[in-house]
Each structure stands twice: as C-alpha cells, then as structure tokens.
Amino acid sequence: QVQLVESGGGLVQAGGSLRLSCAASGLTISNYYMAWFRQTPGKDREFVAVIVATWRGGFTKYSDSVKGRFTISRVNAKNTVYLQMNSLKPEDTAVYYCAADPSLADVALEREYHTWGQGTQVTVSS
Numbered sequence: 001q002v003q004l005v006e007s008g009g010g011l012v013q014a015g016g017s018l019r020l021s022c023a024a025s026g027l028t029i030s031n032y033y034m035a036w037f038r039q040t041p042g043k044d045r046e047f048v049a050v051i052v053a054t055w056r057g058g059f060t061k062y063s064d065s066v067k068g069r070f071t072i073s074r075v076n077a078k079n080t081v082y083l084q085m086n087s088l089k090p091e092d093t094a095v096y097y098c099a100a101d102p103s104l105a106d107v108a109l110e111r112e113y114h115t116w117g118q119g120t121q122v123t124v125s126s
Contacts, residue, residue: 002026009120022098038094047108
C-alpha cells in the first residue's frame with residue numbers, strides 16, 4: 001500500500017523557519033517525482049517545489065513565490081522528502097501536501113500526481 005505521511009507543520013512567526021517531512025511507504029522516492037503543494041481555503045492547490053526522479057536527473061524546481069527561501073531535498077535511506085522553509089511570510093500560511101508520481105509531463109500540475117498525503121498545516125503569524 002502506497003502512503004505518504006507529512007509532518008512538521010505548526011505555528012511560526014514571520015521570518016522564522018520550519019522543516020516539513022514526507023515519509024513514504026510502498027514506493028521508492030528516488031524513482032518518483034516528489035513534490036510539495038499547498039492550499040488555502042477556497043483556492044486550488046498551488047505548486048511549491050519538486051525533486052525529480054533520479055532517472056530523470058534528480059533536479060529540483062520551485063515556484064517563483066518560494067524560490068530562494070525554500071529547499072526541497074530527499075534522504076533515500078529514510079525514504080523521506082523534506083521541505084526546508086526559511087524566511088517565512090504570512091502568505092505562506094496553508095495546508096502543505098506531499099505528492100508523488102513515477103512519471104509525468106508537467107511537474108507543476110496538481111492533476112499529474114496520483115498519490116497524496118493528508119497534509120500538514122503551516123501558519124505564519126505577522
């Protein structure tokens with residue numbers, strides 16, 4: 001059974017940092033596109049970052065809104081993906097979701113991903 005479990009969310013002041021974790025089971029993360037999306041009430045899920053499968057080069061890509069502040073990484077031995085979030089802003093407040101897919105065309109499209117975690121809340125106070 002494929003499962004993604006996020007953790008690490010919480011309440012932080014603007015300018016602070018958080019690290020989110022996505023522990024995977026039933027799949028090998030190095031063979032998958034592993035991404036983070038976020039969602040606020042009434043809006044669609046927004047792409048945040050992706051780390052591409054090793055067989056496609058293993059590179060990373062970020063949305064413009066988080067580039068330079070967030071870093072996505074993976075530890076294959078733990079089968080876990082991380083999202084290090086620095087210099088947090090109130091507009092980063094959202095539920096953050098981990099997503100995975102073995103092959104896709106557009107890394108930033110929600111519909112391309114077929115496995116999702118349950119989400120973790122991140123709240124940034126001003």
